[in-house]
Amino acid sequence: MNNVLKWFTKDSFIYPVVAIIMGLFLGAFVMLIGGYNPITAYGALIDKVFGSTYNFGEAIREMTPLLMTGLAFAFASRAGLFNIGAEGQYIVGMTAATFIGIKFTSLPLIIHAPLALIAGAIAGGLWASVAGFLKATRGVNEVITSIMMNWIALYMANLVVRQFLLMPGENRSEQIQPSASIAIGWLSELMNNSRVHWGTLIALVAALFFYIFMWKTKQGFELRAVGFNHHAAQYAGMRVNRNVVKAMFISGIFAGLGGAFQVLGVFGYQTVFQGSPGIGFDGIAVALIGMNHPLGVVLGAILFGGLTYGSSGMSFAADVPPELIRIVIGSIIFFIAAQGIVRWVLKPFNSKRKKEKVL
Template sequence: MNKVLKLFTKDSITLPVIAIILGLLLGAIVMMVGGYNPIEAYSALIERVYGNSYDFGEAIREMTPLIMTGLAFAFAARAGLFNIGGEGQFMIGMTAASIVGIHLHGLPAFIHAPLAIIAGAVFGGLWAALAGFLKATRGVNEVISCIMLNWIGLYLSNLIINTFALQSGDTRSVDIQPSASIAISWLSEMMGNARVHWGTLIALLAAVFFYIFMWKTKQGFELRSVGFNQDASKYAGMNVNRNIVKAMFISGAFAGLGGAFTVLGVFGYQSVMASSPGTGFDGIAVALIGMNNPFGVVLGAILFGTLTYGSAGMSFSADVPPEIVRIVIGAIIFFIAAQGIVRWLLKPFYAKRKKEKVS
C-alpha cells in the first residue's frame, strides 16, 4: 500500500484537488451570473447521482468506459505518446465485440462473453498499433494518424454493422447473443434495473494491471524510459520502435475494452453512428484530471461521471442548463493544465508552512 501511495506526490494530489475546487467555484460564479442558485444546483447534481439505487447504478455505468479510455490515454502518455485516438479504438473495440457477440452461436456464456471482450481489446489494440507502427517506422506524428484513424474507425464500424449485422429496416444491429452479455441481472434487479455489468470490475482490475505492469515489470520500465528520453533508452540497448508499438497496442486495448463493455453490458446491440460517441475524447480529460496515474484516472472518472450524469439533475430540479457542467469540467482541466496558476495561488500557504517549520 505504501508503494502505491508513493505514486501520489504532493503535487499529484494537491494540484487536481485545488483545480477541482477552482472549477466548481468558477461554475458557481457562472451560475450566479446567469441568475441560478449554485448551492441548489450542486445539491441537485449530487441527489441525482446518489439519491437512489437506480441512478447510482447508472452513474457507475457512465463511469466505466471513462475509466478505460482514461487509462488508454494515460498509458500512452507514460510512454511519451499522445494517444488522441481513443475514440476510434473505442468504436473498433465495440464493433469487434458486436460481431463476435452476434455471429458466434452455441457457445456457453463463460466462453462466449470472454471471447467477445478479448476481441474488443485485441482489435482496439491493433487499431492503436497502426498509429504506433507509423510513428516507429516512418516518423509520422501519432496525433495526426490517430485523428485520421478516428474518422476511419467511425465509418469502418458503420460499414461493418451495415454489411454484416444490420437489423432489417432499422439503423441498429441485431441483438447480441444472450451468452455474450456481461450484464449482472441479479444486481440490476436490486438497483431498479440499472444497467450494471462486469465491465466495471474489469475496469478496476485494468487500473491495477496498469500500475503493476508500468512500475513493477521490466517492460514497464522500458516504456517509461522511452517516454522520458528515447535517445538515452536506445543508447541503453532498448528497442525504442518496438516499445512505441507495444505502448500503443496496450493503450488501444484499454479503449477497445471500453467499447466492448458498452455493447456487451449496456445496450446489447450497436447502432449505425452519425458521429463518434465522444467517450475517447472524454477519456483524455479524465486522464488529465487523474494526472496520468492509473488510480487517479479511476478517481477522475468518478468525478467526470458524477458531473456528467448528475447534470440532468441540475437541469430538471434546479433548472440549470446541463452545459454548465461542461464549463465546470473545462475549468478543472484548464487549472490542471495551467499548473503555474495553482502553484501561484498555493505559494503563500507553502511559504507559511515552511516558515513555521523553520521557527
Template sequence: MNKVVRVFTSDSAINPIVAIILGLLFGALVMLAGGYNPIEAYSSLFARIFGSSYDIGEAIRAITPLILTGLSVAFAFRTGLFNIGAEGQVVMGMTGATIIGVKVTGLPWIIHAPLAVIVGALLGGLWGAIAGYLKAKRGVNEVITTIMLNWIALFLSNYIVNTFLLEPKQQRSYMIQDSASLSIDWLSNMLNHARVHWGTLIALLAAVAFYIILMKTKQGFELRAVGHNVDAAKYAGMNVNRNMVKAMFISGIFAGLAGVFEILGVFHYQVVAAASPGYGFDGVAVSLLGANNPVGIVLGAALFGGLTYGSAGMSFGADVPPEIIRIVISSVIFFVATQGIVKWILIPFYGKRKKERAS
C-alpha cells in the first residue's frame, strides 16, 4: 500500500497534475479577460462530457483515434525518429479499410472485418515505411518526407475514392458492407446510439503492445538502441537502416489503425476531403502530454479528447468562442510540455517535503 502511495505522490505524478491545473487556471484568466464566466464554461464542459450516456460514449469515441496516433508518434520518437506523417498514415488506413469494406463482398464478419483492419493497418505501416526507407537509404530528413507524404496521402485517397468507390451524386464512397462494421450495436443502444466500436478496446491493447514490443523484446531493444545512439548500435552489429524502416513501419501501423476504426466503427464511408482529419497532428500533442509513455498517452488522449469533445459545451453553454477554447486546450499542453516551469513553481513544496523527511 505504501508503495502505491509513493507512486502517486512522486514528482513524476505530481508535476503533470499541477501542469494541468495551471493550464486550466490560465485558461480561466483568458476567459475572464474576454468577459466570459470560467466557472460556467468549465461546468458546461464537464456537463458536455458526462451529461448523458450518449455524451460519455461519444467522448470515448473521440478519445480512441488519439490514443493510436499518440502511440504512433511516441513509438517513432522512442526510436530516434520524428513522425509528423501520422496524419497521412491515418488517411491511408482509412482508404485501405474503405476499399476492403466496400469492394469485398460475401464474407462473414469474422473474416471480413479483421481483413479490413489488417489491410488498413498495413497500408498505414507501408506509408510510414516509405519515410523510413528514405531516411535509412538516402539520408532524407523524416520530418520533411512525412509532411510531404501527408499531402500525397490526402490527394491519393481522394483519387481512389473518386475513381473506384464514389457513390453517384455524392462526395463520398459507398457505405461499407455490414460484414465489415466494427460498431457495437448493443452497447450503442445502451448509450443512446453513441458511435462506440471495438476500436476502443483494440486501442488499449495497442498501448500494451507498444510496451511489450519496445521494452520486452530483442527487436524493441535494438530499436531503442538505434534511437539512443546510432554509432553505438552500428558498433554492436545492429542493422541501423533496417531498424529505421521497421520503426516507421510499426509507427505507421498504429496511425493506420486510427483511420481504420474511424471508417469501420464511426462513419462507415470515406469522404472526398478538402483537408485531412487532424488526428495525426493531435497525436503529436497527445504524445507530448503522455511523455511518450503508453500509460501516459492513454491518459493524455483522455484529457485532450475530453477537452476537445467538451469544448462544444463551453461554446453552447457559456457562449465561449472556439478561439478561446483552443487557447484553453493549448495552455494545458504548454504547461505539461514546460515541466521546468512547473518544477520551479513547486520548489517551495519540494523543499518543505525534504525538511519533513530529514526530521
C-alpha cells in the first residue's frame, strides 16, 4: 500500500496527469478553431458516461478489454520487450474462447465458462510466446514478428469461424452456449440491461497480479532486471532467454483474456472481421498513458474507455465529430511522450517546491 501511495506523489504520476490536462486543453482549442463549444462538448461527454446506469455500465464494458491489452503491453515493456502484437493475441484469445463456448456442450456453468476463459488466455499466451521464442533463440526483433502475427491471427480467426463456427446465412459464428457466458444477469438488470460481465472484476485482479508478480516476486525482479539491462542480468546468472519467452507468454495471456471477455461477456458470438478491431493497438496508448504501471494502466483504461464511449454523446448533443476525441487522446499521448514540454510547464512549481524544502 505504501508503494502505491508513493506512486501517486511521484513524477511518474504527476506528469501523466498534467499531460492529460494539457491534452484536454489542446482538444478544446481545436474545437474552438472548428467552431464547436468545448464546454458543451465535454459536458455532453461526461453526461453520456454518467448520465444513466445503462451508459455507465456500457462505459465500464468499453474499458475492460482496453485494460487487458494495456496490461499486456505494459508487462512486456517492463521486461524490455515491445509487444505490438496484443491485437493478434486478443483475436486468437477471442477465437479460442468462441470455439470452446460453441463446441463444448452439456457442461455446467462452473466448468464451461472458466474452461473457455482458460482457452482464450492460453491461446493468447502461446501466440505471443512465438515472438518471444524467436527473439530469445534467433534474435529476431519482436516488433516485426508480433505485428506480422497480428495479420496471421486475423485471417486465421476468420478461417476458423467460416469453416467450423459459422451461422448459416450470417457473417458471424453461432451463439455460444449459455453455460459459457460470463455476463452478470442480475447486475445487468439493475443497470438497465447494460452488458456488464465478470471480466471487469477479473481484469482488476489481473492488474493486481501484475503488480504483485512484478514487484514482489523473484521472477518479477528477474524480468525487470532483464528489461533494464539483459547483459547485466545474464552476467548475474539470470536466464535471459527463458525470461523473454516467459514475459511474452504472460503478456499474451492478458491480451487473450481481453478477447475472451468480449465473446463470453458482451457479444456471445464472433463476427468475421472485415478489418483489425484495433483494441490491441489502443491498449498501447492505454499503457503509455499509465506509464507501464498496473495502477496507471487501470486509470488509463478508465480515461481512454470513457473518452471513447462518451464521444458518441459529443456527436449527438454537441455535434462534435468523434474524430476530435482521437485528437484529444493523441494529444495526451504526445505530451506524455514529450515530457520535456510537461517539465517546462511544471518548472515554476518545481522550483517553488524545492525552495520550500530548503526552508
